[in-house]
Amino acid sequence: MPKLEKKSSNRVSTGHLIKYSYLSPALGNLETSFNIFLPSHSSSPSTDSTRQNDIPVLFYLAGLTCTEDAGAQKGGMLNTAGEENIAVVFPDTSPRGAGIKGEEDDWDFGTGAGFYLNATSEEWKTHYNMYDLIVDELPKVLQEADLGLDLSRISLMGHSMGEGHGALSIYLKNPGKYRSASAFAPVCNPSKTPWGIKAFSSYLSPSTNSDNSQEPPESWKSYDSSYLLSSSSAPNGSLHVLVDVGTADDFLKKGQLEPQTLEEATKNRQEGEVVVRMQEGFDHSYYFISTFTPEHVRWHAKFLKA
Amino acid sequence: MPKLEKKSSNRVSTGHLIKYSYLSPALGNLETSFNIFLPSHSSSPSTDSTRQNDIPVLFYLAGLTCTEDAGAQKGGMLNTAGEENIAVVFPDTSPRGAGIKGEEDDWDFGTGAGFYLNATSEEWKTHYNMYDLIVDELPKVLQEADLGLDLSRISLMGHSMGEGHGALSIYLKNPGKYRSASAFAPVCNPSKTPWGIKAFSSYLSPSTNSDNSQEPPESWKSYDSSYLLSSSSAPNGSLHVLVDVGTADDFLKKGQLEPQTLEEATKNRQEGEVVVRMQEGFDHSYYFISTFTPEHVRWHAKFLKA
Numbered sequence: 001m002p003k004l005e006k007k008s009s010n011r012v013s014t015g016h017l018i019k020y021s022y023l024s025p026a027l028g029n030l031e032t033s034f035n036i037f038l039p040s041h042s043s044s045p046s047t048d049s050t051r052q053n054d055i056p057v058l059f060y061l062a063g064l065t066c067t068e069d070a071g072a073q074k075g076g077m078l079n080t081a082g083e084e085n086i087a088v089v090f091p092d093t094s095p096r097g098a099g100i101k102g103e104e105d106d107w108d109f110g111t112g113a114g115f116y117l118n119a120t121s122e123e124w125k126t127h128y129n130m131y132d133l134i135v136d137e138l139p140k141v142l143q144e145a146d147l148g149l150d151l152s153r154i155s156l157m158g159h160s161m162g163e164g165h166g167a168l169s170i171y172l173k174n175p176g177k178y179r180s181a182s183a184f185a186p187v188c189n190p191s192k193t194p195w196g197i198k199a200f201s202s203y204l205s206p207s208t209n210s211d212n213s214q215e216p217p218e219s220w221k222s223y224d225s226s227y228l229l230s231s232s233s234a235p236n237g238s239l240h241v242l243v244d245v246g247t248a249d250d251f252l253k254k255g256q257l258e259p260q261t262l263e264e265a266t267k268n269r270q271e272g273e274v275v276v277r278m279q280e281g282f283d284h285s286y287y288f289i290s291t292f293t294p295e296h297v298r299w300h301a302k303f304l305k306a
Numbered sequence: 307m308p309k310l311e312k313k314s315s316n317r318v319s320t321g322h323l324i325k326y327s328y329l330s331p332a333l334g335n336l337e338t339s340f341n342i343f344l345p346s347h348s349s350s351p352s353t354d355s356t357r358q359n360d361i362p363v364l365f366y367l368a369g370l371t372c373t374e375d376a377g378a379q380k381g382g383m384l385n386t387a388g389e390e391n392i393a394v395v396f397p398d399t400s401p402r403g404a405g406i407k408g409e410e411d412d413w414d415f416g417t418g419a420g421f422y423l424n425a426t427s428e429e430w431k432t433h434y435n436m437y438d439l440i441v442d443e444l445p446k447v448l449q450e451a452d453l454g455l456d457l458s459r460i461s462l463m464g465h466s467m468g469e470g471h472g473a474l475s476i477y478l479k480n481p482g483k484y485r486s487a488s489a490f491a492p493v494c495n496p497s498k499t500p501w502g503i504k505a506f507s508s509y510l511s512p513s514t515n516s517d518n519s520q521e522p523p524e525s526w527k528s529y530d531s532s533y534l535l536s537s538s539s540a541p542n543g544s545l546h547v548l549v550d551v552g553t554a555d556d557f558l559k560k561g562q563l564e565p566q567t568l569e570e571a572t573k574n575r576q577e578g579e580v581v582v583r584m585q586e587g588f589d590h591s592y593y594f595i596s597t598f599t600p601e602h603v604r605w606h607a608k609f610l611k612a
Contacts (some may be wrong), residue, residue: 010593010594011552011554011585011586011587011588011589011591011594012588012593012594012595012596012597013592017593073379073380073592074379074380076382076385076596078596078597078598079382079596079600111540157521197440206445246317248317259500280317281317282317282318283316283317285316287316287317287323287378287384288316288318289316289318290318290382290384290385291318291384291385294385305490
């Protein structure tokens with residue numbers, strides 16, 4: 001198991017925000033960093049043998065260009081997480097320093113844009129495995145670190161790329177593993193929208209439809225929340241998904257988000273399982289996110305503490 | 307009156323955060339920018355003749371190296387300000403681009419470090435007049451902009467330099483003008499601590515005490531909250547000051563803040579007028595600030611709405 005190195009610790013809310021780094025096997029042994037907010041009674045690893053591992057965990061998956069600091073500094077969720085006694089984990093958004101050609105060229109691909117998938121193309125597959133990092137490696141690392149967490153109770157929250165491919169797709173690919181998923185401005189249909197097509201065709205495989213049909217490759221659909229939702233095997237009524245999208249979001253206008261495809265995919269689901277709310281006048285920024293994170297954290301708390 | 311140019315507008319909390327720029331006479335006609343959070347019913351200049359100018363205003367004065375964006379993005383106060391229906395103004399921390407030799411050399415002097423004073427030294431006096439900008443110019447500009455504000459009800463909140471010389475000293479220099487002042491990690495005794503001595507000796511005048519006495523020049527004391535408080539003519543019981551300092555603040559340890567001098571200066575004041583709280587384990591960062599801003603905003607709201 002990789003060894004955690006503590007980089008910094010700041011008192012905040014009822015507890016601490018701690019930054020850790022470690023060499024990640026999922027990322028081909030590159031160093032990765034994450035922040036974790038630990039509410040008061042789990043503020044540091046302790047030798048107290050009576051401590052309960054009873055703090056549920058919310059993962060916050062940030063969007064394109066962000067690091068592990070964005071949500072922690074600007075997300076506006078830590079006071080509520082402290083009140084609810086929930087830990088929040090802020091992973092990075094991609095490997096750093098893999099040294100792959102083109103990795104640093106674009107803001108929406110490569111560094112800062114890992115898209116929370118496991119790459120399969122020759123060039124990217126050694127390092128670009130953020131899916132494995134989020135789903136398997138980080139929970140194990142956290143368990144091992146003995147921070148007082150209950151890793152059987154995890155929920156997901158994310159922004160933009162962080163949710164479209166991250167929180168939502170991870171949630172839908174792993175029925176029963178997570179308690180709930182919420183999203184701000186998610187990329188809902190990446191296999192048919194520009195950011196997703198660009199990323200998937202390099203990380204996974206080129207689109208091989210020689211007949212120019214509209215159907216994307218199966219490997220793309222396996223990371224596409226709209227496809228995942230419409231084909232989900234999760235029992236009716238078992239999903240808990242909350243999505244907020246600002247009506248003044250430029251990326252909504254440019255067709256990057258496509259929340260209506262997600263809504264269409266909910267047709268056969270029980271009423272209220274997947275709630276998509278359009279928020280009048282809000283954009284894609286952290287001003288939007290920080291307005292609603294307290295409500296999202298409280299919404300997750302219901303399921304995390306159920 | 308300078309004309310405001312709207313640079314951006316983001317929906318946040320119950321209203322909007324709007325960034326304006328204008329050519330500031332106080333700063334020798336350099337362009338300055340500020341952000342203002344306007345709660346819902348005053349979200350934009352309107353032609354509605356029935357509108358009440360009834361929104362009280364809280365000024366947030368940021369610390370060294372910061373701009374008008376720091377408090378808006380990381381301060382964690384906008385949701386509470388929205389709930390309380392209070393506007394929050396985030397000015398910049400210094401002039402920009404004055405072109406004075408040495409202005410860009412240090413992080414704690416010149417650009418990003420205006421110290422909320424009016425410079426009197428030949429070199430700096432044309433542009434470095436943040437005191438005038440905060441106390442006189444900006445309220446007039448805001449009045450003229452017709453944003454629905456009630457500029458007769460203003461309070462001050464600040465961080466570090468933003469409070470030690472800014473909010474606190476401005477508050478104490480203008481008895482009756484402001485409703486209340488609150489501070490995070492303020493520089494309480496700048497005329498005797500390193501940042502202040504460095505700034506005051508250039509912006510104001512060199513220390514002229516040839517006898518090496520401990521007494522700073524009068525011009526320095528006129529921006530020093532501890533001196534201002536001990537000599538304040540404000541009637542007993544009329545002050546409302548709330549100060550939070552983290553016990554793990556590195557600048558506290560290095561002797562930059564000296565909250566005990568402020569506490570000593572309260573000796574002859576009524577109990578509870580000036581409250582200085584040491585917050586266990588907190589440091590100098592926005593993690594500290596964002597933990598307590600909701601409480602500070604509610605505290606100010608009591609006086610702003612009284």
